[in-house]
Amino acid sequence: MRYLPHTAQDRREMLAAIGAASVDDLYRDVPHSARLGGLVDLPRHQGELAVERDIAGLAAKNRPAGSMASFLGGGAYRHHVPSSVDHLIQRGEFLTSYTPYQPEVTQGTLQMLFEFQTQVALISGMDVANASMYDGATGAAEAVLMANRVTKRAKALLSGGLHPHYREVIETYGRWSGFSVKAAAADVSGVEDLASRIDAETSCVVVQNPSIFGRIHDYAALAAAAQNAGALLVVVVTEAVSLGLLKPPGEMGADIFVGEGQSIGNALNFGGPYVGLFATRDKYVRQMPGRLTGETVDADGRRGWVLTLSTREQHIRREKATSNICTNSGLCALAFCIHLSLLGEDGFTRLAQINHAHAVQLAEKLGGVKGVSLVNDSFFNEFTLKLPKPASEVVERLVDKGVLAGVPASRLWPDQPDLANHLIVAATETNTEAEMDLFARSLAEVL
Secondary structure, X not given: OOOOOOOXXXXXXXXXXXXXXXXXXXXXXXXXXXXXXXXXXXXXXXXXXXXXXXXXXHHOOOOOHHHOEEOOOOOOOOOOOOHHHHHHHOOHHHHOOOOOOOHHHOHHHHHHHHHHHHHHHHHHOOOEEOOOEOOXXXXXXXXXXHHHHHHOOOEEEEOOOOOHHHHHHHHHHHHHHOOEEEEOOOOOOOOOOOHHHOOOOEEEEEEEOOOOOOOOOOOHHHHHHHHHOOOEEEEEEOOHHHHHOOOOHHHHOOOEEEEEXXXXXXXXXXXXXXXXXXXXXXXXXXXOOOOOEEEEEOOOOOEEEEEOOOOOOOOOOHHHOOOOOOOOOHHHHHHHHHHHHHHHXXXXXXXXXXXXXXXXXXXXXXXXXXXXXXXXXXOOOEEEXXXXXXXXXXXXXXXXXXEEOOEXXXXXXXXXXXXXOXXXXXXXXXXXXXXXXXXXXHHHHHO
């Protein structure tokens, strides 16, 4: 413990104060299978230059999405982010401004979050949005907790079209927060009767649009069925660009909207950091998790911004906190806000149209390959193909031809052999016709 100042006596006194016999007692809730039995298998200490070389060598083994024709999707999408976005978010006033514990001092940050909330409410068709969350998956789990508070019930019903990573996060929350989760099996056909499964214990129904398989749904009838049974409808959107073209959740009657905002202003970044979007109806605003920035005036009548309804764990009334999420991914929210502002309403719609057009073009090319069939009867910029052989094998072989072909369904549902031949493919504005032709040509060769 060369970097820690505590003596052996210090540690004994601290352990005695909390009633622990040893440091190991602090980890008794961690399963033994998750504990290391010795040192991490890494080289011993080296000089800075040697470490830089080793790290660079490891990084060179990765294949970034921008290094070849990429058609990856499945909840994270490659879009063009204007250089002005990064330029602006790296200004010192924004880059070093962390979570506003003394919010009124950071009027610039609060104004940005107010604009961000306005944007999220507009594109989702909802009444009020919060000032962002960690990411879409934890936002979905927070939506279930919120529904439980509103309805005084404790069972969530999940669609089979919900991203399995989102399902797993919700299940983890449920395990430790005391609510049950009933998840429908993944069904590539998109036909599921969730309304008939709603009962008196159901707090919410969680669906995704477009679904993980890319299929588009109108959940208006399901919203009505849920609400008639005293439950809430939560609509998840993992591809934020789709909101520029598709019917927004608010117009479907959703009670809570949850989104992943990565597509707008934020690069893929090997999985994060991302930014969660969250919006709801006015009548539920006091149960909404996270921060809420409000507009006010000061003693001299000048316009200003404040954090409002802040029943959070590090603020007042913490015993009534609606969330234990401790940050709002503020810099990622700023990137989202700047990018969407640069696009404007017309630009956002145009971007969505281009995405859909590219996906239609790609689907036609790939659907023409012998042995390949398009599963979807509707899609935005992502769809599912059925191949004549396991998709995971095909994807590996296509990498050698310079194509990141998509996400094999078997990676998301390893225990469902009926999905082994299914491949989830996405096309965005970044994909060229030459890349699509390469994909189709290479797929035909591999098959």
